[in-house]
Amino acid sequence: MSSVTQGGFPPPERSAAAPGVLSGQRLRDLVLDRTKDPELAEAVTVVSQVLPFKVSSYVLDELIDWTDPAGDPIYRMTLPHRDMLGPGDFAAVADVLRAGDRAQLRKVVDDVRDRLNPHPGDQLTRNLPGLDGPGGTGIQHKYRDTVLVFPRQGQTCHSYCGYCFRWAQFVGRPDLRFALGDPGEMTAYLDRHPEVTDVLITGGDPLVMRTELLARYLEPLLAPDYAHVRTIRIGTKALSFWPYRFLDAPDGDHLLRLFERVVRSGRHLALMLHLSHPRELATKPARQAVERLLATGAVLRSQAPLIRHVNDDAATWATLWQDEVSLSIVPYYLFVERDTGAREYYQVPLARAVDIHHAAVRRVSGLGRTARGPVMSTSLGKVLVSGVADLGAERVFVLQLLRARDENLVGRPFFARFDPAATWWDQLVPRSESDGEFFRGLPPI
Ligand code: SF4
Structure with a gap:
């Protein structure tokens, strides 16, 4: 979309080097x-x-x-x-x-x-490393194979989303903040956890960091000692909020060279792009950035929550997925709005989210159907709402865990009573005693 007429107010400082x-x-x-x-x-x-x-x-x-x-x-x-x-x-x-x-x-x-549930998913109490961990709050080890790293300097974004589930990290209360100040704590943790194959660098947005700082987290992972780390993911919305980060920002080229080094090391590098609306992919800078990122050998995947007022209709998602496939971005997840912050403004009932996802899927070809959803990222794990079914006289949500702390629970369908108004996991009621197993399981990792 081209620039929109601005009226008489002077435009904010425009610079490709640093976001105004x-x-x-x-x-x-x-x-x-x-x-x-x-x-x-x-x-x-x-x-x-x-x-x-x-x-x-x-x-x-x-x-x-x-x-x-x-x-x-x-x-x-x-x-x-x-x-x-x-x-x-x-x-x-x-x-x-x-x-x-x-x-x-x-x-x-x-x-x-x-009262806005600043830490959804029990993040402060459930996701911290075990007793042999670094003792800080900048690493989460939720699933056996995957560790999330929150670099201190990456705990902000180029812009903020009103629905952000990490908003508590941005409001200046130290008790509500995850942050890792020292990449050495990350490698020390990985030394003790050879079962970890995936490291997700996240934030905020780690790409607000200068490349030199980001490199302090990525380059140690390329050493032979960390050959067990096969995949490095970087969660970012920079493509939508500041695509110049990949173009002519001062160290944009350095960033792309860093990505190339990661790929040359044999690691799978995935940019987990937070893309909420097709307009985010429609500008010239965004398209140029995608081209440059793909040229590094990184794989681009997309994910975003389904948000009222933003993308709560099937046509928007179908267009988004089609545009992504055209640009070689792989649709990955359609999430459910988390139970935090301005949730009542943004939330969509699960039943409607299922309808929107299914209707969007029907509009695109097979390559556009790779976004799993609607998915709730809960303290138990990632819960897919597969659909709504009638079991005899009873209407139910059909659920499935895609990821779980307890791997034994993954992949098995289970059921909750249908509730047309339910918007989140904690409002669901197991259909039977055996379904209750899925609602209770929170074994420590
Ligand atoms: S980009 Fe992600 S971390 Fe940043 S404000 Fe949006 S949802 Fe939050």
Whole structure:
């Protein structure tokens, strides 16, 4: 999509070298200038006290259609909206802001945040390394073969998604943050865990880091001592939020050379691209970035949650998957919106998510049907909602674990009572005693 007319407000700083990013008052002023809507502008001020927001100049100028912000999926994905908070919470924050009482504001905001389930999936208590782990909170070892690494310098993104399930890491509360400051802790952990074949470098977005810093995490993994690490994945939304990272950013070329070294070492390098809407793939910089990434030998896979106001219809997903296949990106996961943050604003009932996924699949050829979903990433594992079925007189959700802490549970269908309003795992009820096994199993890794 080409640049959208901006009105009289001066555009944010444009530079391919470093993203001009707007947040706080500057973001509010820009929204007011481009929309002329004081309610949308007030929402920026109030909601961003509670949830983190920042938006890159690329998103503001190249992705959002300002002629219809309320109906624009990218606006809804990246900009605050008053409905992201309950009416009472919105009014409470707005009142205390007007009163100018900073101490009270902190209290009210912390209270609202605590009720937004800042750590979904028991991440703080369930996913930490075992007793022989590094003792920090920058590594998660959820499944036997896969370790997640959260480099400290990668705990932010080029822009934020309003539905981010890691929002708690971005709001400046140390008790709510994962971060690993030293790549040596990662390698020390891998020394003790030769069963690990996959390392996922994640964040935030690890590609906000300078290449030199990222290399400190990737290059040790290429040594013969870590031959058991066969696959390196990098989770990122840089293609959507700042594609210049792969083009003419100062060390964009260095980044691509680093990826080439990983591939030459014989490791499988997968860029796990967070792609929510076809528009993210429609710009010239995004397409150039895809070409350059593919030339390194990396494999590009895509994943995103199904989000109300953003991509909650079959046509959007079908177009996204078709475009991805055309560009040699492999559709991987369609997730369910997590039970955290502005969930009520973004969530879609599971039954509807199943319908959307199935309808989207029917619109594309076999190569576009590789995105598994809808999938809930729960503390138990990755739960696929395969469909809805009638067993005798009873309607049920048909479920299956794709990944689990207990591998014995993987692949076996199980059932929950159908509930048309259910949006998340914790609202499901096992159909029978034997199905209850799947809801209980949380053996330590
Ligand atoms: S890109 Fe990922 S980590 Fe960053 S804000 Fe969006 S969902 Fe969160």
